[in-house]
Amino acid sequence: MGTIDSELDGGRDLREVIRAEFARLDTADAELVDRLEAQALVAADTEPETRARIALAVVEGAHQIVAGTPPATGPTVGQLSARQLLAAALRPRRTTGSRS
């Protein structure tokens, strides 16, 4: 007892289940949830054989996000024009965008 079945496919279906579970969450901080969901989805892509890694990736992601390091390169809201902001809002993201 104790070994996780490695024969399960960890591909698209698992990511759909993760998206569905995160979409059910109702929290005020949707931005942080979105970013943690992205971490879980990346782990689902790369480590399908060890499912606990998906949950560990969420905690690792939280550590990185709050470590005070600058976020991914890119402009701030104040630096963009209305047209650029609109484009950024409509650009597809890695997550479902259900809370955006």
Place this chain on the structure above:
Amino acid sequence: MSELEALPDGTRLLHIGPHKTGTTSVQQAFWDTRELLAEHGVLWAGGLAHPMSAAMAAAGNQLATGQQGAGDERWAELAAEVRESTARMTVVSSEFFSDAPQSRVAGIVQALGSEETRVVITLRPVTRILASQWQQYMQNQPLVKYVGNPDYEGWLDLVLNHPDQHDVSPSFWRRHRHDRLVEKWAEAIGPERLVVVVVDDARPRDILTSFEQLTGLPVGLLQPREASANRSLTLPEVTMLRAFNAGWTDRGWSTADYTRYVRFGAVRHLMTRTPAPGEPPIRTPAWAVQRANEIGAEMAANIARTGVRVNGDLTLLASAEPRSVGDNPAVVEVPDDVVARFAAGLAKVIAETPAREAPANRRAGPLETAVRAHKIRRTRVGPDARPVSETSRWALLRAAAGRVRRRVRSQRRV
């Protein structure tokens, strides 16, 4: 089960568990009925469904998220409330009192009122406790002594065949060597003031009836809650959790963060999941059932010798079978929604961390402290200074609309 005589008026009823003996159902039933209890002269002390931190402090323990001394304050408040109570019957219940060493038992009784205190111990056959207690340890694994990370079968071997070892969950027999528990408390309070209630899983309402009779409440007043809220983890769930715990420990993450985000966060969120029909439970092998019943027979005989009042059938301690007997599979299939629900639960509790410093009576772990600081920083940064990548679609659209409005206004002025 025979009818129990009500305890004398003025009694302080101290229910000490131990763990996994129906304590949650008792606590929830009293808590849910607390507004009606006064009509019957009964006070549920502690102001919570379960005064856990107070009881832990009384037993000399504390939560990983508790500041030194905070639990002691809760215990002092609880004890004072009980001592000063003028209710016909005052009830305190926590399984964490059962963790108290001999040296603390008399002090607990004295703090509540030596003359008026009566102790109730609920007991359940060890065969029915094993799987439940093991999966509970796994929900707290980075905090409990668990050298070598044995699986359920390995843990059973250590606990049942090597009961004197101290490397793996040494608290098990402190809690569940029920004869010694009864002897310890009977010695402090006198056997005539201790009642043992044997819990029969086949008659789940009986435990509430026993408490109604002891406290003089009308039978049927206490209502059980839905059992699913306090269910045990299934085999796939606990298998995933153990792998997660190993990763947590390997990374050196803090036990305080584990307590907040995993034990009282993601695991509870995972419990909201309804296991699929046929999802395997944790099975207890037949050899372990037999060994546990041998120990149970010893315990029943020793308890009978103490002279305490026993409500229920003591022989159950030596003859009951767990719900699921047999061998567990070597390889466990973990359904997608197990890890997805658990991961989402982690995200939820992390995201719900408040944007303020932790209260002074709590010990926040490094992650919680950093999340709080991050959120405080974010609330101080104006929306224009936020990176686009950290801003929601809705906020970007609002910012774009604001730009358009400002431009229109400035053009009108021209």
